[in-house]
Amino acid sequence: MRRFRLPGTWKVRVGYFLLSIFILFTVIGPWVAPYDPSYTGFTPDLSPSSQHLLGTTLLGQDVMSQLLVGCRETLVVSFVAGVIAVVISIIVGLTAGYVGGKTDEVLSLFIAVFLTLPGLVLLIVIISLFPQGQQANPLVIGSVVALTGWAWGAKVLRAQTLSLRNRDFVEASRIIGERRWRTIFAEIGPNLLPVLASSLVGTVLYAVSVSTVLAFLGLTPITTWNWGTMLYWAFANNAALAGEWWWLAGPCLAIALVGTSLALINFGIDEYINPRLRVGNLSNRERKRAGLSRRPKLGFTPVHRVTPVIGAPVMAGAQTGPEVLATEATASTPAPREDHP
Amino acid sequence: MNQIPANDAVVATTNGITRGEVILEATDLVRRFTAKGEGGLFAPKKTLVAVDRVSLALRAGEVVAIVGESGSGKSVLSRLLARIITPSAGTLALRGTPIDLRSRRTTAYANEVQLVLQDPFASINPVRRVGRSLERPLRIHGTPKDQVQARAYEVLESVSLTPPQQYLDRFPHELSGGQLQRVNIARGLSVRPKVLLADEPISMLDVSVRLGVLNLLRELCDAHLLAMMYITHDIASARYIADETAVMYAGQVVERGRGTVVIDAPVHPYTQLLVSSVPDPDQLTHQEHRATTANAVGFNLEGCRFSPRCPHATELCHTSEPPMVELEDGHSAKCWLVADAAQRTAVSMRPGPSSEG
Ligand SMILES: Nc1ncnc2c1ncn2[C@@H]1O[C@H](COP(=O)(O)OP(=O)(O)OP(=O)(O)O)[C@@H](O)[C@H]1O
Ligand SMILES: [Mg+2]
Numbered sequence: 068m069r070r071f072r073l074p075g076t077w078k079v080r081v082g083y084f085l086l087s088i089f090i091l092f093t094v095i096g097p098w099v100a101p102y103d104p105s106y107t108g109f110t111p112d113l114s115p116s117s118q119h120l121l122g123t124t125l126l127g128q129d130v131m132s133q134l135l136v137g138c139r140e141t142l143v144v145s146f147v148a149g150v151i152a153v154v155i156s157i158i159v160g161l162t163a164g165y166v167g168g169k170t171d172e173v174l175s176l177f178i179a180v181f182l183t184l185p186g187l188v189l190l191i192v193i194i195s196l197f198p199q200g201q202q203a204n205p206l207v208i209g210s211v212v213a214l215t216g217w218a219w220g221a222k223v224l225r226a227q228t229l230s231l232r233n234r235d236f237v238e239a240s241r242i243i244g245e246r247r248w249r250t251i252f253a254e255i256g257p258n259l260l261p262v263l264a265s266s267l268v269g270t271v272l273y274a275v276s277v278s279t280v281l282a283f284l285g286l287t288p289i290t291t292w293n294w295g296t297m298l299y300w301a302f303a304n305n306a307a308l309a310g311e312w313w314w315l316a317g318p319c320l321a322i323a324l325v326g327t328s329l330a331l332i333n334f335g336i337d338e339y340i341n342p343r344l345r346v347g348n349l350s351n352r353e354r355k356r357a358g359l360s361r362r363p364k365l366g367f368t369p370v371h372r373v374t375p376v377i378g379a380p381v382m383a384g385a386q387t388g389p390e391v392l393a394t395e396a397t398a399s400t401p402a403p404r405e406d407h408p
Numbered sequence: 409m410n411q412i413p414a415n416d417a418v419v420a421t422t423n424g425i426t427r428g429e430v431i432l433e434a435t436d437l438v439r440r441f442t443a444k445g446e447g448g449l450f451a452p453k454k455t456l457v458a459v460d461r462v463s464l465a466l467r468a469g470e471v472v473a474i475v476g477e478s479g480s481g482k483s484v485l486s487r488l489l490a491r492i493i494t495p496s497a498g499t500l501a502l503r504g505t506p507i508d509l510r511s512r513r514t515t516a517y518a519n520e521v522q523l524v525l526q527d528p529f530a531s532i533n534p535v536r537r538v539g540r541s542l543e544r545p546l547r548i549h550g551t552p553k554d555q556v557q558a559r560a561y562e563v564l565e566s567v568s569l570t571p572p573q574q575y576l577d578r579f580p581h582e583l584s585g586g587q588l589q590r591v592n593i594a595r596g597l598s599v600r601p602k603v604l605l606a607d608e609p610i611s612m613l614d615v616s617v618r619l620g621v622l623n624l625l626r627e628l629c630d631a632h633l634l635a636m637m638y639i640t641h642d643i644a645s646a647r648y649i650a651d652e653t654a655v656m657y658a659g660q661v662v663e664r665g666r667g668t669v670v671i672d673a674p675v676h677p678y679t680q681l682l683v684s685s686v687p688d689p690d691q692l693t694h695q696e697h698r699a700t701t702a703n704a705v706g707f708n709l710e711g712c713r714f715s716p717r718c719p720h721a722t723e724l725c726h727t728s729e730p731p732m733v734e735l736e737d738g739h740s741a742k743c744w745l746v747a748d749a750a751q752r753t754a755v756s757m758r759p760g761p762s763s764e765g
Contacts, residue, residue: 234530235525235526235527235530235531236530236531236532236533236534238492238525238531239525239531239532239533239595240533240544241492242490242492242518242522242523242525243518243522243544243545243548243595244513244515244518244519244545244548244549245544245548254533257533257535257536258533258534258535
């Protein structure tokens, strides 16, 4: 068996690292927050100090505490939205792609409509339909955001399923007598994973910004703490004009960092899941040590080879282990396939 | 080069099968496809007959080659025989037992009849290790878990991929085309089928490894009394491997014969065209013949399908379909040129065009 290996590039590692910090604070944020985020008894308008790491607001609240407490709601809403959107897009996209025909036509139309609808307007309308008490419920907000964010994923999944459905290996799986559902899930499914994962990451990213915007506009209750309501209060009190940068910097930076981490992870998903891009199953460092190009050149199939000869031209996809490429019994000269001329 | 273990470890030959026994028999198989016609939503549907009344018998230890140009229905025929698409008409019998073609294809059928698809690069799941692709059919067909790996080793050895443990743990993209096609064949063989349908097994391969795979197929067939259908574009490879050759044109078998007679002494003008486009049939060349495609000229649906392209076509050829005529033992052709005079007069005296085959 091969070792489990975290995805190789530094980008992805940074992405995972950042995201895990935010996830940690989602869990422990409210407990480690130094003060009650709604407590207004501090000196107002303090710039960052050891007492108040991110300063205090005009109302005399601790910004750091608000940020830590608000992390939970923002991320929970976003992940709920992401998961629900992906589930909807799997159902709609896979069905449209696999069943085809009239079903596909109807579902595709449906997808197209949701893609072109102005999402924010729809959100505002739908949110206002809920009773006041429900509007703060992360599940409610998450589902509503998901409702406007699933269409892109569904479109991509449909296209991917369509292209996979008639691939020979799907047919081959039927030939050996595999059951239909196993063919769909065990053969087509894994090939959809990169698309699924990146669509999940994309929707979460979308949900972070949309839920923040909703709160910022005051469309969701402003009495709970999340990064959107923080910005709402900051702008309501003219923080920007008053030069209270610390009040804005916290939530803005946090949103930007979450976004960055998700984008970085997205970079790595393809490489991690698509074995073709995992050249020789070597990490970057090992590849470098073996004198190989760090990433597969576009359009070149990585090839397993004998341990590279020192001084030979740099080749992609070498195998450092003792494993030796068996040359074709009938091949006349096993000409080396090379990455670079 | 490709030594098959002499002890017949791969497929038991003592299943009461004798060499030459008919294993899979197809009678008058037809497959139609309907496609939306051109010209918008309400255009009439077009029907395409991809396989038209094809009868075929696959015998233990023998290779039947199906030759024909692109689009002649070879792949559709192989899928019909493997029962992954349903025929529009016709019957199938496996070892003499007729098969209910409306019923679902059973696991038992999958076990007896295996199809090796054309493109090894596409027919093995790219995200799975080769070992898994090989072990799945074994698991489906009831090999106990603890014997699966041993069996996988065995089949890999039988297709000359040694040492086998070196291949099981690889991903498809880490193997060469020839190795991949061997894996593909190994997957087909792993469940000890009685019939192997090989759809252009060498067309995607490098010239240098083609002969190896061909020899391998021939040896497997001889050693394990497999009944094999070998589909190809390449008439020279058919001559090399086949015990019987059938030439397909526009979904129909137009000429067939035992041994090399079809290629050495073709009587149907289409076969003659195919053969003449190969420079030297004694050598296995990699040159694909490049005759004008049928689609460019169109088929004749009333008379002989080939008549629009045929240099010898007469009025009769355009209006009525020739019968399959046996010329000598095991060699027959579907052409008015060779049809018996009595049959010709019978047809030309009838008022309308005949569709009798
Ligand atoms: N699923 C399908 N729907 C409609 N038409 C089809 C379908 N499958 C095959 N056909 C048609 O049937 C005809 C025969 O196709 P087939 O794939 O059997 O050709 P072939 O002889 O295998 O060609 P090649 O040598 O290029 O593989 C073609 O005209 C093709 O367009
Ligand atoms: Mg084909």
